Amino acid sequence: MLLYVLLTDGDLPVWCYALIIGALAYLVNPFDVVPDPIPLPVIWMIYRSSPRH
Numbered sequence: 001m002l003l004y005v006l007l008t009d010g011d012l013p014v015w016c017y018a019l020i021i022g023a024l025a026y027l028v029n030p031f032d033v034v035p036d037p038i039p040l041p042v043i044w045m046i047y048r049s050s051p052r053h
Contacts, residue, residue: 006050019046 003020006012023046026039 016050
């Protein structure tokens, strides 16, 4: 829900949209290119880098 609200905000820089879309694409990707423990730090980085609204 938070990612949807951020995507529809319209007040974010382009790099934030790229991070959110990249994270969603990674989560729904059927191919396991990167091992599963890796996404947690990536998701944490995206959460920490998104602006607080």
